[in-house]
Amino acid sequence: MKQFLYFIRKEFYHLLRDRRTLFILFGMPVMQIIIFGFALTNEVKNSRIAILDNSKDEATTTIIHQLEASRYFDIVENLNSYSELEPTFQEGVIRMAVVFPEQFQSSLLHTNAAPIQLIADATDPNVANTLTSYASAIIMDYQNSMRETKAFPYAINTELRMLYNPQLKGSYNFVPGVMAMILMLVGAMMTSISIVRETELGTMEVILVSPIVPIRVILAKMVPYLLLSMVNIVSILLISVYILEVPINGSLTLLLFECLLFTLTALALGLLISSISNSQQVAMLISLMGLFLPTVMFSGFMFPIENMPIPLQLLSNLIPAKWFYYIVKDVMIKGTGLETVWKETLVLVGMLIVLLTISIKKFKVRLE
Amino acid sequence: MSNRVAISVSGLTKQFGDFTAVDAITFDVKQGEIFGFLGANGAGKTTAMRMLCGLSLPTSGKANVAGFDLYKESENIKKNIGYMSQKFSLYDDLTIRENNRFYGGIYGLTDEQIKEKTQFMLKHLHLESQADTLVKALPLGWKQKLSFSVSMIHDPKIVFLDEPTGGVDPITRREFWTMIYEAASRGTTVFVTTHYMDEAEYCDRVSIMVDGRIEALDTPAALTKKFDVKGMEEVFIQLARKAKRSDN
Amino acid sequence: MESAVKAERVYKNFQSGKTEIEALNNISFEVERGELFGLIGPDGAGKTTLFRILTTLMIANKGNAWVDGFEVVSQYKEIRKRVGYMPGRFSLYQDLSVEENISFFATLFGTTLEENYEFVKDIYVQIEPFKKRRAGALSGGMKQKLALSCALIHRPSVLFLDEPTTGVDAVSRQEFWDLLKSLQHQGITIVVSTPYMDEANLCDRVALMQNGKIMDIDTPKGITQKFPKPLWAIIAADMYKLMHDLRSDERVDTCYPFGQYHHITFTELNQEIQSIEKTLVEKGHADLSIQKIEPTIEDCFMELMNK
Missing domain, CATH: 3.30.70.2070 (VP9 protein domain)
Known part of the structure; x- marks a missing residue:
């Protein structure tokens, strides 16, 4: 036992004396969460739009006011004719134009039908989509408010509610994603590098030619990074709750348990990587290409998995981060308990057991 | 050996903070001379050699290498010297031909010249059939000989060899020294460090560094006579034992 | 009494790309207890591979070997308890201090520096003044002594030293051999490899190795006497x-x-x-x-x- 504890202490010496790496390890989560939380959000705010109001009546003025009042739009141009539309788009000043036909209000009142044209710059299709749906919603609101005063026959009343994230904040999506990314990177990459470094240094030879049991070497390598990851989890959660205002709706204990489980899976992956790489660079490359990228691509936090072709969807099932991402979203954002995430949790437990078994089996007691 | 001077060093000093790695060394090396540069680990050999190759600037002192001033013309120095060490020599994952192309290219040789040089080198080393073999597949001794040839691909005036024969078998070691002799007889100045004391005796003259200073400089025969011992090994041990700052 | 090290017709091949490299070819030798035995040969002779097989880090393709009476494959755990090994590269943690390196390797073998202080004293006193210094900041000769202390900390019965003097200057080499001699007097069997032919004279017996083969085994005197010509x-x-x-x-x-x-x-x-x-x-x-x-x-x- 003393042997084991000293081994862990030695790992901490390595970790604490490598200031640069330590800084990256602690700085990275904070940086990423802040970057993703604030800068790289997929929310659309203050988009510049133009108005071509051929009617200039009470109805159009109200709608324009409502558009203006929303935080999504910023009216920068008031156009006078269709011919001005194209050049304004080409200048790149605006992302959308709202066109009201002549006699808008009277058509609305008398024929029950008044068209509004929403013309969007679809070079970025996602943004175009979001903008038109925001605008539609605002126009819909106006329509509903009109109904309260006037009677409309056969009008269908659609009501939208954004569940769990009423303000449609991007950080609700990113916090679980960044957590998966950081834990995977720190766990897998650092563990694999620290083992491969010993092989490169030649110290692994001496360790192997000693009575220490290989499993203890493995565990001693894992402990520091497990602790480090837990520190990262806490700091990510603190930032998300207090700075990004993402609440923890479910049980904190359950959330921490799931994080621990995922971290262990990442560490086991790191061990596996160390057994197939012969230099620190190789370990790093494998970790980045083999773990980090799939985590970003297939966990579902950047690209919705449902939209992927079937083979990729199947592939995504192999990515631990996908399951972790589901779990964190459910527990943290939706506030559900183990009864809804037990399946995903079992998948992670299964992955952990398989990975750990393989990597302990593969850990070489000799040099070959 | 002619009387022209290839390397001229006077009062050359290098300080790192308050540690004087090289302490005012002064010596001349003649053109075509084989000059052995000896010293204990940590005596300052590597630092001195780096300065002479133009890789690090001296703190003070004067030096002229291959006719160029160390401070003002280090780019010209680099064009006129070759360098080879036990640790870094050729790229293992390139073939002999590719290594030649690369080094020839670095020194601005034309394709014609590179081709000609490669042909000559391969023939000289009896490696014609191996031109397209990866360097890592060659035995160590061959690698070292090849790497020496490559460091001479641009016909440098001076070639610096940093422990060129470490770990090489005794026969190849002697073949290597035959190559050094040939180069010297063609007028190339050879500046060499080694831990093999019998190799020190192959040199025309040797210097022995202790604690950053040159404590002895003469022909091996004169040194063994002066210290009244049998060989360079004993000369070296007598001098290096005096070292204060070494690791021992 | 059985010998400290015994190898019987050991073969080892490596696959390198398409070609097979014969690292060891029919190696047989015995080292007596308390003997200082040298493996002399250039790089690529197979010395390191032989060391790795004897220290249970590799398995031979053919043949068998015993260290301290234990078979290197089936009883590797026993061997790992009782051998000291200093690999060719200085296997120290550069970012740990002298003291930390020693106590790490001591705990690895379930012992402490205090327990075996008398045993390593001769070497350790030379590096003790620098015990707070990081190993990376030591000079070559001192690193070598630290590595030797680490390999000795558990009082091994057989000590394997793979090229301990390579790249070390003549003075440090001489001191290192003096240390080996004094260790030998304490009863340890020492197997040491070196590319420096002159160091053969400091061994009791030597094996001359080249291209994976042992060309001759004898006392240094015995070898020179066999020279066939004037x-x-x-x-x-x-x-x-x-x-x-x-x-x-x-x-x-x-x-x-x-x-x-x-x-x-x-x-x-x-x-x-x-x-x-x-x-x-x-x-x-x-x-x-x-x-x-x-x-x-x-x-x-x-x-x-x-x-």
């Missing part, structure tokens, strides 16, 4: 020309530079030396001197290589 040392003013002239002379069998001399042997066992001198003088060699000498290990090594 050996001559020759010196003249122009040594380079002398070598050319000798090598082109058909009466000369071998001619190798050795320090300030060339060592030569002749095709005829009873070659008359005056006629050689005469030829050389005719060719214009000045300050010519030729004398019969005792062969060194290096002469013998080259002789064996040429066989």
